[in-house]
Amino acid sequence: MAVSSTQVQFDSLFGLFTYLAVAVGIVVFSLLIYFIVKYRERPSSRQPDDTPILGKMPISRGHARSVVLTLSLSTLIIVPLIVGSFGAIDNILTPPQHVCQGCAIEVTAHQFYFQFTYDNGTKPYHTRDILRVPVGENVRLSVTSEDVFHDFGIIGYNIKTDAIPGRTNTIWFYPETTGNFTIQCFEFCGVGHYTMKGTLMVMSQAAYFSWYNSTVVH
Numbered sequence: 001m002a003v004s005s006t007q008v009q010f011d012s013l014f015g016l017f018t019y020l021a022v023a024v025g026i027v028v029f030s031l032l033i034y035f036i037v038k039y040r041e042r043p044s045s046r047q048p049d050d051t052p053i054l055g056k057m058p059i060s061r062g063h064a065r066s067v068v069l070t071l072s073l074s075t076l077i078i079v080p081l082i083v084g085s086f087g088a089i090d091n092i093l094t095p096p097q098h099v100c101q102g103c104a105i106e107v108t109a110h111q112f113y114f115q116f117t118y119d120n121g122t123k124p125y126h127t128r129d130i131l132r133v134p135v136g137e138n139v140r141l142s143v144t145s146e147d148v149f150h151d152f153g154i155i156g157y158n159i160k161t162d163a164i165p166g167r168t169n170t171i172w173f174y175p176e177t178t179g180n181f182t183i184q185c186f187e188f189c190g191v192g193h194y195t196m197k198g199t200l201m202v203m204s205q206a207a208y209f210s211w212y213n214s215t216v217v218h
């Protein structure tokens with residue numbers, strides 16, 4: 001089930017990698033088994049003609065055709081993976097210019113929690129480990145850090161980015177379904193790293209905007 005734009009994109013890319021890897025694996029292991037059986041040692045076996053022998057010039061093999069074939073097949077497999085990967089990176093690193101009021105949020109990492117600041121200045125304290133967003137809207141996060149390197153990640157969304165002091169990394173996503181998802185720091189940042197968790201709460205638009213409009217700026 002689709003939960004967010006990023007999850008759909010990365011899952012389909014992961015699927016492409018997996019299917020191609022399985023296809024290559026089947027071909028490689030089938031050939032391996034076939035050749036093991038075909039060229040097994042028998043009483044009648046003799047050395048192949050091109051066996052290297054000390055003191056003799058090796059016979060040139062001239063397998064240009066298999067080189068061309070191997071290179072073309074590898075290229076055919078690798079090109080879609082490269083194009084898919086760069087497409088996904090480009091998509092995730094190009095946030096929409098305009099997001100709705102309430103959909104641009106700053107994420108500031110601290111040892112050991114994430115502080116979320118909404119675009120009206122709201123900075124929830126008592127529920128500071130909850131990131132609220134509306135379903136069905138593009139959401140843009142500007143991620144930075146106050147102290148050491150952290151990494152902000154949303155597990156179910158297959159998305160994360162580094163939180164680095166003095167630098168802002170921007171990511172975005174489009175939540176497809178309401179629900180709660182785990183936020184976690186993905187970079188060892190000190191003794192409390194394991195406690196550095198939060199919850200992404202994807203709310204219905206009505207519930208989100210009534211919460212957003214009820215917030216007061218501290």
Ligand SMILES: [Cu+2]
Nearest residue numbers: 150185189196
């Ligand atoms: Cu951390």
